[in-house]
Amino acid sequence: MTLSPGAHRMVRFVVDYGGLLAFLAGFFLTGRDLIAATWWLVAGSALALVIGLVFERRIAPIPAISGGAALFFGGLTLIFQDEMFVKIKPTIMNLIFGAGLLGGLALGKSPLKMMLGTALQLPDAAWRKLTFNYGLYFIAIAVLNEVVWRTQSNEVWVLFRMPGLMILGLVFSFSQVPLMMRHAKTDDPPPPPSPG
Known part of the structure; x- marks a missing residue:
């Protein structure tokens, strides 16, 4: 199925953020019930992955990992009726991404x-340098998530989760533009970090 550029961007947005938008909507529509909102997260994440598969005939690796993690941690939240699982998902995923980037650098890889590499x-x-910066960013976001969910109300944490992390990701990505522009043959900003 061939999509127009605008439709393709919309599908990408749904695949990347559909589960989190469903979670945000579910939280406020269910009277700020985090367990009930997790049903919305699980359903939204599954639907987003299906939409990506139907319209793009593939699931990109990062959305697949993020969507799979949402299903896994959301499932644990629902099985054990413990909201801690959905709250630690960003911590664990960002630690994995950060460790992967920094570990790759330690092994001489990027x-x-x-x-x-094909886009830039x-x-x-x-x-x-860019890999190091992103690795530190993911570790910092993991630590920040732990601070927010352990010290703030569910409402504050949910808003931090979405749209807060998306905004932080965009700001961080744009902060990397000068580094890229000094060296790159393109002036496109790096993609924002995927939601953890």
Whole structure:
């Protein structure tokens, strides 16, 4: 199925953020019940993955990992009726992404270059710096999530989760533009970090 550029962007947005938007809506529509909202997260994540598969005939790796994690941690939340599982999902996922990026660097690899190398032309030193920056960003977001869910109300945490993390991701990505522009043959900003 061939999609227009606008329709393709809409499908990408739904695949990337559909589950989280459903979670946000579910939280406020169910009287701020985090367990009930988790049903919305699980259903929204599953539907987003199906939409990606139907319209794009594939599921991109990052949305597949993020959607799979939402289903896993959401499922644990519903089985055990314990909201802690849905709250620690961003912590664990961001730690995994951060450790993967920094661990790759320690092994002399650039995981970010492997993922984006065809879209961006950067010298290896710039890829290493960008990978290091993103690795630290993901670790910082994991720590921040722990602070927010352990010290704030469910309402504050849900708003931090969506749209807060999306906004932080966009701000961080745009903060990396100067680094890219010094070295890149393109002036497109790096993609925002995927929601954890």
